[in-house]
Amino acid sequence: MKIHWHRRDLRPTDNCGLTEAAGSGSVLPVFVFDKAVLQHGSPPRVAYMLDALDSLRESYRDKGSDLLLARGDPRTVLSRLAETTDAEAVVWNKDYSGLARERDTEVRQALDEVDVARESYHDAICHEPGSITTNDGDPYSVFTYFGRKWLDREKETPYETPDADDLADPASHSVPDRWSTSLPTVGDLGFDEPDADLQSASTDAARDRLDEFCAGDIYRYDERRDYPADDATSRLSADLKWGTIGIRTVYAATADAMERADSDAEAESVEEFQSQLAWREFYSHVLFFNPEVVSENYKEYENGIEWRDDPEHLAAWKAGETGYPIVDAGMRQLLDEGYMHNRVRMIVASFLTKDLLIDWREGYDWFRERLVDHETANDNGGWQWAASTGTDSQPYFRIFNPMTQGERYDPDATYIKRYIPELEAVEAEQIHTWHELSATQRRRLAPEYPDPIVEHSQRREAAIEMFETARGE
Numbered sequence: 001m002k003i004h005w006h007r008r009d010l011r012p013t014d015n016c017g018l019t020e021a022a023g024s025g026s027v028l029p030v031f032v033f034d035k036a037v038l039q040h041g042s043p044p045r046v047a048y049m050l051d052a053l054d055s056l057r058e059s060y061r062d063k064g065s066d067l068l069l070a071r072g073d074p075r076t077v078l079s080r081l082a083e084t085t086d087a088e089a090v091v092w093n094k095d096y097s098g099l100a101r102e103r104d105t106e107v108r109q110a111l112d113e114v115d116v117a118r119e120s121y122h123d124a125i126c127h128e129p130g131s132i133t134t135n136d137g138d139p140y141s142v143f144t145y146f147g148r149k150w151l152d153r154e155k156e157t158p159y160e161t162p163d164a165d166d167l168a169d170p171a172s173h174s175v176p177d178r179w180s181t182s183l184p185t186v187g188d189l190g191f192d193e194p195d196a197d198l199q200s201a202s203t204d205a206a207r208d209r210l211d212e213f214c215a216g217d218i219y220r221y222d223e224r225r226d227y228p229a230d231d232a233t234s235r236l237s238a239d240l241k242w243g244t245i246g247i248r249t250v251y252a253a254t255a256d257a258m259e260r261a262d263s264d265a266e267a268e269s270v271e272e273f274q275s276q277l278a279w280r281e282f283y284s285h286v287l288f289f290n291p292e293v294v295s296e297n298y299k300e301y302e303n304g305i306e307w308r309d310d311p312e313h314l315a316a317w318k319a320g321e322t323g324y325p326i327v328d329a330g331m332r333q334l335l336d337e338g339y340m341h342n343r344v345r346m347i348v349a350s351f352l353t354k355d356l357l358i359d360w361r362e363g364y365d366w367f368r369e370r371l372v373d374h375e376t377a378n379d380n381g382g383w384q385w386a387a388s389t390g391t392d393s394q395p396y397f398r399i400f401n402p403m404t405q406g407e408r409y410d411p412d413a414t415y416i417k418r419y420i421p422e423l424e425a426v427e428a429e430q431i432h433t434w435h436e437l438s439a440t441q442r443r444r445l446a447p448e449y450p451d452p453i454v455e456h457s458q459r460r461e462a463a464i465e466m467f468e469t470a471r472g473e
């Protein structure tokens with residue numbers, strides 16, 4: 001019998017490590033609530049994870065098995081379990097972030113000490129770090145060529161789901177007391193209940209989202225993905241982060257959608273979506289080769305950037321009270337749903353770093369606290385892009401104007417009004433020129449909605465100056 005240690009792969013289907021373990025006899029599925037990992041947790045993410053674990057446990061129970069759970073240090077709980085159950089090996093899928101790799105090395109050592117084998121598999125992304133490189137064998141530092149190669153590479157097909165016969169029943173093994181099949185609550189793990197309305201977390205829910213997307217929106221993705229009111233994106237980010245769906249399953253569905261495309265435009269749209277999957281892998285590779293980017297700029301500036309320390313502006317940004325409607329709508333979507341549309345993520349990140357001149361790390365920390373799909377690689381990549389400190393980042397002098405962004409991507413202010421009820425009765429035109437209205441006009445139109453906290457054109461100049469100083473100009 002082998003033990004499969006689930007981590008960010010909370011699914012029984014299309015799971016490389018689980019299928020490999022099952023192929024060698026029987027597999028006992030387990031999950032560890034690791035204190036060291038939970039200290040970086042947040043209410044929305046912990047709630048989502050518990051929901052996903054509940055559904056994973058149900059899928060095992062349907063097959064006469066169960067999911068064993070323990071709280072503690074994986075080094076000790078896993079090695080004790082492996083010893084007690086006389087397991088042949090502990091199997092897991094690789095996680096490419098720096099902290100996870102350190103933990104896995106330590107777990108390996110602990111298993112060595114009790115003479116239990118371990119196997120780790122490549123599962124979370126289509127192409128492993130180091131497998132797509134420049135002709136000199138170096139990792140790419142810009143996306144374009146990486147993306148091209150990623151699209152051209154053949155992809156694996158989804159892994160088989162283990163049969164009931166391949167799964168061990170924990171009840172027929174004597175397991176240490178630490179282990180049980182009861183799930184803790186969010187409160188048991190030391191977190192408050194989330195105050196956001198989160199999408200449901202399970203493999204079935206993820207599959208439904210994928211199928212629905214591939215039956216329709218994938219064909220207008222290229223054209224509509226930037227318009228937040230349209231909801232034309234897949235909403236698979238939390239599923240991919242927690243592994244409630246396998247990446248091969250997602251890719252295979254897009255390949256089928258490509259076969260069904262009725263025109264070049266539809267085929268290009270499918271490819272545009274596949275490119276986003278490639279971006280996800282690009283950022284995983286960047287993080288793998290540069291684990292320090294979690295807290296440091298990827299791109300060096302000669303004199304360092306002198307970000308401003310401005311707690312009041314930061315608080316207004318977090319609360320969606322900046323007086324810039326598209327920014328506030330995004331920040332409130334984050335509070336309400338633990339999610340934000342990609343175009344709006346770019347706008348709010350640009351606003352924090354280029355209008356409020358606040359360090360991207362403050363924004364990253366807030367996103368990590370509130371996003372249900374927070375993924376170190378993508379979140380970091382997105383923030384460093386917006387802050388002009390990342391791999392392919394936005395040049396420092398190209399600064400989003402939040403008003404024209406709102407006007408272009410939410411012309412009728414449908415998205416803005418969805419999240420800012422104070423602006424419900426205001427015409428889109430006035431919403432998009434909110435900064436130009438007089439204070440009296442603003443009071444008359446929406447007395448509860450704030451005035452702009454900064455003047456964009458002034459801040460734009462200040463941001464350029466800040467970056468020029470950082471560059472030593």
Ligand code: FAD
Pocket residue numbers: 225233234235236237238240241276277279280281283340341342343345346349367371373374375376378379380381382383386
């Ligand atoms: P879709 O448009 O349907 O894309 C499909 C999948 O491709 C996504 O689920 C995601 O896995 C991947 N993807 C899409 N866009 C990107 C991108 N730009 N970079 C990397 N992968 C991408 N994405 C996260 O998954 N987690 C994060 O923590 C995260 N933080 C971000 C922070 C900032 C400041 C920015 C600008 C972007 C961030 N993104 C993050 C990328 C992107 O915003 C989300 O992946 C996307 O909005 C999720 O919605 P979706 O699943 O409907 O995306």
